[in-house]
Amino acid sequence: MIKYFDGGMGTMLNLKAGEVPEQLNITEPERVFAIHKAYAEAGADIISTNTFGANPLKYDNYEEMIKAGVALAKKAGKKVALDIGPTGKLLNPMGDLAFEDCLEAYSKVIKAGKDGADLVLIETMGDTYEIKAAVLAAKENCDLPVFVSMIFDENARLLTGADVKTACALCEGLGVDVIGFNCGLGPKQMLPLVKKLRECSSTPITVCPNAGLPEAINGKTVYNVDADEFASYMREIAELGVSYLGGCCGTTPAHIRALIDNTRDIEANIPEKKNKTVVSSYSQSVEFSDKSVIIGERINPTGKRLLKQALIDGDIDYIIREGISQKECGAHILDVNVGLPEIDEPKMLKDAVCALQAVLSLPLQIDSSDYEAMEQALRIYNGKPMINSVNAKAESMAKVFPLAKKYGGVVVCLCLDESGIPETAEGRIALAEKMINEAEKYGIDKKNLVIDALTMTVSTNSQNAVETLKVVDYCKNTLGVHTVLGVSNISFGLPNRELVNSTFFVQALQKGLSGGIINPKSASMMNAYYSYNALAGLDESCKEYIASAIEIKSEAAPTGSNITLFDAIVKGMKEESAKCAKELLKNYASLEIINEHIIPALDKVGDGFEKNTVFLPQLLMSADSAKAAFDEIKAQMIKNGNAQSKGEKIIIATVEGDIHDIGKNIVKVLLQNYGFDVIDLGKDVKCEKVVEETIKNGVKFVGLSALMTTTVVNMEKTIKLLHEQTEAKVFVGGAVLTRDYARQINADYYAKDAMESVRIAQEFFSKEG
Numbered sequence: 001m002i003k004y005f006d007g008g009m010g011t012m013l014n015l016k017a018g019e020v021p022e023q024l025n026i027t028e029p030e031r032v033f034a035i036h037k038a039y040a041e042a043g044a045d046i047i048s049t050n051t052f053g054a055n056p057l058k059y060d061n062y063e064e065m066i067k068a069g070v071a072l073a074k075k076a077g078k079k080v081a082l083d084i085g086p087t088g089k090l091l092n093p094m095g096d097l098a099f100e101d102c103l104e105a106y107s108k109v110i111k112a113g114k115d116g117a118d119l120v121l122i123e124t125m126g127d128t129y130e131i132k133a134a135v136l137a138a139k140e141n142c143d144l145p146v147f148v149s150m151i152f153d154e155n156a157r158l159l160t161g162a163d164v165k166t167a168c169a170l171c172e173g174l175g176v177d178v179i180g181f182n183c184g185l186g187p188k189q190m191l192p193l194v195k196k197l198r199e200c201s202s203t204p205i206t207v208c209p210n211a212g213l214p215e216a217i218n219g220k221t222v223y224n225v226d227a228d229e230f231a232s233y234m235r236e237i238a239e240l241g242v243s244y245l246g247g248c249c250g251t252t253p254a255h256i257r258a259l260i261d262n263t264r265d266i267e268a269n270i271p272e273k274k275n276k277t278v279v280s281s282y283s284q285s286v287e288f289s290d291k292s293v294i295i296g297e298r299i300n301p302t303g304k305r306l307l308k309q310a311l312i313d314g315d316i317d318y319i320i321r322e323g324i325s326q327k328e329c330g331a332h333i334l335d336v337n338v339g340l341p342e343i344d345e346p347k348m349l350k351d352a353v354c355a356l357q358a359v360l361s362l363p364l365q366i367d368s369s370d371y372e373a374m375e376q377a378l379r380i381y382n383g384k385p386m387i388n389s390v391n392a393k394a395e396s397m398a399k400v401f402p403l404a405k406k407y408g409g410v411v412v413c414l415c416l417d418e419s420g421i422p423e424t425a426e427g428r429i430a431l432a433e434k435m436i437n438e439a440e441k442y443g444i445d446k447k448n449l450v451i452d453a454l455t456m457t458v459s460t461n462s463q464n465a466v467e468t469l470k471v472v473d474y475c476k477n478t479l480g481v482h483t484v485l486g487v488s489n490i491s492f493g494l495p496n497r498e499l500v501n502s503t504f505f506v507q508a509l510q511k512g513l514s515g516g517i518i519n520p521k522s523a524s525m526m527n528a529y530y531s532y533n534a535l536a537g538l539d540e541s542c543k544e545y546i547a548s549a550i551e552i553k554s555e556a557a558p559t560g561s562n563i564t565l566f567d568a569i570v571k572g573m574k575e576e577s578a579k580c581a582k583e584l585l586k587n588y589a590s591l592e593i594i595n596e597h598i599i600p601a602l603d604k605v606g607d608g609f610e611k612n613t614v615f616l617p618q619l620l621m622s623a624d625s626a627k628a629a630f631d632e633i634k635a636q637m638i639k640n641g642n643a644q645s646k647g648e649k650i651i652i653a654t655v656e657g658d659i660h661d662i663g664k665n666i667v668k669v670l671l672q673n674y675g676f677d678v679i680d681l682g683k684d685v686k687c688e689k690v691v692e693e694t695i696k697n698g699v700k701f702v703g704l705s706a707l708m709t710t711t712v713v714n715m716e717k718t719i720k721l722l723h724e725q726t727e728a729k730v731f732v733g734g735a736v737l738t739r740d741y742a743r744q745i746n747a748d749y750y751a752k753d754a755m756e757s758v759r760i761a762q763e764f765f766s767k768e769g
């Protein structure tokens with residue numbers, strides 16, 4: 001039987017301005033209870049507590065809110081879902097909230113609400129990282145079933161970029177009990193998402209849409225799908241196979257009653273078990289299949305003098321450059337090993353993983369023999385990683401499998417044990433089977449293991465390659481488990497190693513190797529890979545082969561040492577960006593650098609964002625990098641400028657609702673540079689505040705910035721108010737504005753860039769003067 005959740009709470013409360021919904025659990029419990037009761041009477045099996053935003057980051061009295069909320073929901077006499085929403089903050093590196101602080105906040109919520117609840121409902125989640133924090137908090141603090149319900153947009157992406165498959169991989173890795181969707185969309189728009197989830201999930205599904213898409217009518221948000229229409233789309237969703245249904249914003253007890261009436265005859269249906277081996281980052285996933293994946297091996301200090309030095313110096317940028325260049329050469333996953341006796345490995349591995357996942361969207365393979373380092377890195381990793389590695393020694397399995405079970409991941413299993421590496425294929429296969437069986441005892445499915453048959457140097461025993469290949473073949477084709485191999489050891493001690501390596505790689509691919517741990521910057525290895533795929537029927541119309549033949553990078557390509565400011569900003573490399581700007585400042589003028597490097601780079605990122613190839617985390621990293629470059633430029637401008645104050649005061653602000661301030665800050669610094677006294681009110685500034693400050697400071701010239709179509713209306717409002725209440729003239733700018741539009745909204749002046757704003761200011765004050 002399908003179980004039914006209740007419907008919207010926030011929209012049912014009809015909140016007056018300033019009312020905090022969760023506070024009502026304490027101040028007006030009857031008002032909240034009436035809604036729970038109405039949903040219970042409509043037939044809901046599960047009542048969600050009115051605790052969506054009740055967390056210590058938002059409210060000091062969160063505990064009281066939660067306890068009261070649970071008691072009220074329980075009074076309705078049905079099962080109780082402890083409702084947990086997003087914190088409302090962005091996590092590092094996108095925002096200020098540290099992952100562990102987020103986890104701690106959620107832990108407090110769980111502790112406050114677990115007694116009396118029957119399940120934990122983590123809902124309306126738009127960021128995989130926050131999902132991970134909330135799920136770990138639930139798992140570490142209670143034994144209740146954990147539901148994760150996410151908010152996707154119409155492009156089928158979470159706010160931070162994950163698609164359905166990627167988010168599903170993370171949730172299943174973490175052992176979530178029920179996965180699904182709520183909010184954001186109506187049932188009609190959610191249908192395709194449910195289809196997608198059925199294709200990748202092995203976990204029961206929950207679906208709680210809004211009553212249609214929100215529309216703004218007379219300044220109010222309304223939802224236009226009525227109970228019957230809602231119920232009829234929900235029937236289509238139910239027929240796809242779900243276990244839980246309910247509603248979100250705009251739905252009412254009538255919607256829930258109609259939903260239940262219209263779907264009661266449909267059985268709950270759990271998706272069939274998928275046998276897919278998937279790893280993920282915050283925004284993308286990689287599935288092991290017939291076509292082997294490339295796991296970049298370059299972030300590993302063994303035999304790499306420069307990387308060793310970088311690790312000793314704590315030079316994380318070097319690691320990022322290694323990551324980026326491997327990605328550009330075609331890696332699908334990056335191995336991250338920072339083990340050196342002279343460094344604090346747990347700290348360094350954690351830092352390296354954080355830095356890499358801030359800049360790159362490739363899934364990572366966390367590679368360490370230090371269990372402490374492994375656990376710390378797994379904990380803060382934003383996705384479902386590869387875990388390198390476990391082996392058949394009792395100690396290794398006892399340490400690694402519990403970590404894999406808790407944090408999720410695909411574990412690389414090395415065929416060795418207390419007696420070393422068996423020489424024969426049979427010996428290694430026996431160890432592979434032992435690890436598969438042992439993993440099962442921890443509840444880890446075979447699909448989340450990949451066997452590493454181990455490459456032994458062929459120059460010491462002529463049968464070494466043959467034996468390894470037998471293991472690959474047997475694992476893939478008889479045991480039905482994926483395999484990986486570090487390839488290059490095969491040629492140790494031989495001349496022309498690249499030839500031996502690439503030949504062995506092709507042999508292994510032929511046997512069904514699922515992942516090559518190789519140097520993607522080696523042209524001969526990548527050539528071998530692409531040509532093998534083309535010949536094996538794994539490359540439609542030889543597209544990838546052709547593209548690679550044109551593009552293949554030379555082996556000697558330096559690691560990002562020649563990165564440009566444009567690239568540094570596009571790739572979100574903050575420190576590089578500052579360095580490049582410093583370099584450029586030796587030969588170029590500040591404005592030239594801004595106009596010819598910084599703005600074009602941001603335009604490129606903005607363009608990608610619009611086309612859905614760049615996601616919010618990358619946009620933020622690029623913005624940060626642009627800011628780092630600009631900080632260098634600013635310092636120089638201030639140094640060079642003869643900023644003699646002439647007492648000419650200008651107010652400048654980004655309008656309400658808009659947090660874009662890079663452009664405004666450039667305008668500010670340039671104006672200061674030309675001797676104007678600039679009062680910067682910051683970003684997201686209310687129109688009343690602009691007027692107030694203008695009057696208070698006796699300012700005659702006010703500059704406003706807006707970068708979004710949705711915020712130019714606030715610019716218009718601010719101009720109107722300034723004209724009504726002050727004598728000040730207004731000059732405006734920002735990428736969405738045009739001269740024509742500026743005129744339409746009654747701005748007195750428009751500047752297309754910072755330099756023009758200086759000219760305008762000079763003109764204005766000369767007239768004034």
Ligand code: B12
Pocket residue numbers: 598599602603604605606607609610616619620622623652657658659660661662663664666667703704705706707708709710731732733734735736750751752753754755757
């Ligand atoms: C960087 C950036 C961000 C950063 C901002 C960081 C920061 N501190 O500013 C972050 C990541 C936070 C961000 C967030 C968002 N962004 Co944004 N972002 C951009 C991006 C890529 C670049 C903007 C920029 O800084 N350009 C460089 C500066 C130097 O140029 P500029 O601002 O135009 O300034 C120059 C002139 O216009 C002029 N000027 C500017 N201000 C003023 C003021 C005066 C008085 C004068 C005279 C002149 C002047 O002089 C400047 C120097 O020459 C643009 C895309 C683009 N190419 O514009 C998208 C873009 C503006 N963002 C967009 C969106 C949708 C968002 C988000 C809603 C995304 C989300 N889903 O959360 C949020 C919005 C949050 C909010 N409420 O404001 C959209 C807006 C779409 C639209 N038409 O409305 C854009 C266009 C991207 C896109 N193509 O979709 N964003």
